[in-house]
Amino acid sequence: MDALLLVEQGLNGLQLGVMLFLMAAGLTLVFGIMDLINLAHGTFYMVGAYLTAALVPVLDSFPLALAAAVLLTALLGLVVEAVALRTLYRRDHLDQVLATFGLILFFNELVKIVFGPVPIFLNPPAALAGTVDLFGLKYPAFRLAILAVGIAVAVFLWLLIARTRVGMLIRAGATNREMVMALGVDVRRLFGLVFALGCGLAGLAGAMAGPVLAVQVGMGEQILILTFVVIVIGGIGSIRGALAGALLVGMVDTLGRALLPAAFRLVMDAANASAAGAALASMAIYVLMAVVLAIKPKGLFPAH
Amino acid sequence: MTRNLLTLASALALLATPAAADTLKIGMITTLSGPGAGLGIDIRDGFALAVEHAGGKLGGQDTQVIEADDQQKPDVAVGLANRMVERDRVQVVTGVVWSNLALAMLPTLAGGQTFFISPNAGPSQLAGAQCNPYFFNAAYQNDQIHEAVGKHVQDEGFKKVYLMAPNYPAGKDGLAGFKRYYKGEVAGEVYTQVGQLDYAAELAQLKAAAPDAVYVFYPGGMGINFIKQYEQAGLKGAVPLFGPGFSFDQDILAAVGESALGVKNSAQWSPDLDNAANRKFVADFKAKYGRIPSMYAAQGYDTALLIDTAVKAVGGNLKDKDKLRAALASAKLQSLRGEVAFNTNHYPIHNIYLREVVKGANGAVTNKTVATVFTNHADAYVKDCPMK
Incomplete structure (x- = not known):
């Protein structure tokens, strides 16, 4: 394996990590600050992707469709929070899991009724459809765009949380919710805002993933499991943890798939090596999670 | 008195009804939710269209189809199979999309003496040593579709081919089938996670x-992910892509659009196959469901036709399992792809076509038949099957 290929795989890992970060940031905020287990987080990812796919032909512009989809997903988040979730904050986690699982079923059926059961069409905008030459490495332009958006979101969240008053409340809420309430902060508004922000981020992740992946019913659940792994590794409630966890998972998953079969080929024949490598690569991130939790049971950067 | 007589008469009539006509109960266990749902829904809809064309009576019997969603999970599928045998007491179970689910469900169904007619999954195990008197396949044996592309790629003179498939029974069957006819160098053979x-x-x-x-063999959502990413990586124009029909069928083409144009793939059926039954099927399917049928929809339809043919042959007597089995096995199925016969392992002997992804008359991306790769093609495992 030459150096250029290794660089490309590194970029792939980084890009997958950034994608996961977009999902994990919202989930960890909601979990950490509102103490709400939101299984339906993947639903907003799906809604973001479907809205983008539906709006691209109408608005005739990918960036506009993306912006509109993110906004609409955040709005949907506000509505869902007010209608379905507000009553759940005082209930225990099992009730929340049940209720948000119900939301998954509801939205999956709704999307199936509106858009049909068959996956729908969404391609990258023409300007980003090809490859970009990076010092002799031909890399898909749209994946670079995902990378750029992910980094921009990370910077935005850092500024928001470290430098603004809302960010201060979010940080305080993640560390000690009761104290923030006792100080007279309108927690209801803060929760609505945080939930909408999380949903908007999930919608953004869906909109950016849509051109690369199948836009189909149930797409949210596929990525949700990975997202949970990320926030558990990173430490629940911590944006920094989400970023670290996402990059770690992205890297381990990609490099595992790239390197493990080759590594096994050194010690066994090709057919067995590819089978063993594939099996182990699909386990790699869970092994990583087990190791991290064994050393740091609260994750890498616990918020509490 | 008259009233009593009338009551007695109607009671007798009620008693007489079931003897005159057994209701044909069919368990449709298929994938209706999750990422694989497109395939299951097409099978169900194709099957329903055939029942409708038969006036609600397959083989002349009142037909009741009981739907259940296996969620693409083997454990759920086995539970549903159990329910169909024990509670719903169906005579036939169909609908299965995935080979791993078919393998998991068969012991339950065969143990309950319930016929299991696969409209899609055709694993090598059930064609060979583990062939079963209660298992039939109306669609294909997995390898057959891949063998056709293997032969085409070999005939076209390609020398160094890279192979990819998901890591599950049909994935292994697929690449084994391809390599049975492709004799050149294998540049790489990669198995990826199911649902990657x-x-x-x-x-x-x-x-x-x-x-x-x-x-590549990537059915359903995996195919969409792969084709999009293959094009975005700049590989589409550079390295020719081939696959079985599953990787380039209607469910996938609608989602990837022109990214797949020009790709050659293989199947036992194509929407443009020129026969009266197929023309009617494609037109009615479009009219009823508003989309071009996929091969899965055609297979669902053919499965219903097979049940129809066999039940007719036994005159509606669903109690005698041996007679029904003989009727299924000897059926000369007038399918959407012409006449199909069944081998001793209960798998079809049929033609496999080479298709090309083209832009249709109204701008929709679809498949066009370009050649017949195999005529009356039997699968490679029949010799290992102890059933004669």
Whole structure:
């Protein structure tokens, strides 16, 4: 394996990590600050992707469709929070899991009724459809765009949380919710805002993933499991943890798939090596999670 | 008195009804939710259209189809199979999409003496040593579809082909089938996780291996993910892509659009096959469901036709399992792809076609038949099957 290929795989890992970060940031905020287990987080990812796919032909512009989809997903988040979730904050986690699982079923059926059961069409905008030459490495332009958006979101969240008053409340809420309430902060508004922000981020992740992946019913659940792994590794409630966890998972998953079969080929024949490598690569991130939790049971950067 | 007589008469009539006509109960266990739902829904809809064409009576019997969603999970599928046998007491179970689910469900169904007619999954195990008196396949044996592309790629003179498939029974069957007819160098043989989303790592390895063609078996959502990413990696124009019909069928083409134009793939059926039954099927399916039927829809339809043919042959007597089995096995099925006969392992002997992804008359991306690769093609495992 030459150096250029290794660089490309590194970029792939980084890009997958950034994608996961977009999902994990919202989930960890909601979990950490509102103490709400939101299984339906993947639903907003799906809604973001479907809205983008539906709006691209109408608005005739990918960036506009993306912006509109993110906004609409955040709005949907506000509505869902007010209608379905507000009553759940005082209930225990099992009730929340049940209720948000119900939301998954509801939205999956709704999307199936509106858009049909068959996956729908969404391609990258023409300007980003090809490859970009990076010092002799031909890399898909749209994946670079995902990378750029992910980094921009990370910077935005850092500024928001470290430098603004809302960010201060979010940080305080993640560390000690009761104290923030006792100080007279309108927690209801803060929760609505945080939930909408999380949903908007999930919608953004869906909109950016849509051109690369199948836009189909149930797409949210596929990525949700990975997202949970990320926030558990990173430490629940911590944006920094989400970023670290996402990059770690992205890297381990990609490099595992790239390197493990080759590594096994050194010690066994090709057919067995590819089978063993594939099996182990699909386990790699869970092994990583087990190791991290064994050393740091609260994750890498616990918020509490 | 008259009233009593009338009551008695109607009671007798009620008693007489079931003897005159057994209701044909069919368990439709298929994937109706999750990422694989497109395939299951097409099978169900194709099957329903055939029942409708038969006036609600397959083989002349009142037909009741009981739907259940297996969620693409083997444990759920086995539970449903159990329910169909024990509670609903169906005579036939169909609908299965995935080979691993078919393998899991068969012991339950065969143990309950319930016929299991697969409209899609055709694993090698059930065609060979583990063939079963209660298992039939109306669609194909997995390998057959892949063998056709293997032969085409070999005939076209490609020398260094890179192979990819998901890591499950049908994936292994697929690449084994391809290699049965392709004799050149294998530049790489990669098995990926079932349901994998991101193929960036594999595509980078693929590019580095510099093959002169790529063969992939990715059904459903995996196919959409792969085709999009293959084009975005700049490989589409550079390295020709081949696959079985599953990787380039209507469910996938609607989602990837022109990214798949020009790709050659294989199947036992194509929407443009020129026969009266198929023309009617495609037109009615479009009218009823508003989309071009996929091969899965055609297979659902053919499965219903097979049940129809066999039940007619036994005159509606569903109690005698041996007679019904003989009727299924000896059926000369007038399917959407012409006449299909069944081998001793209960798998079809049929033609396999080469198709090309083209832009249709109204701008919709679809498949067009370009050649017949195999005529009356039997599968490779029949010799290992102890049933005669």
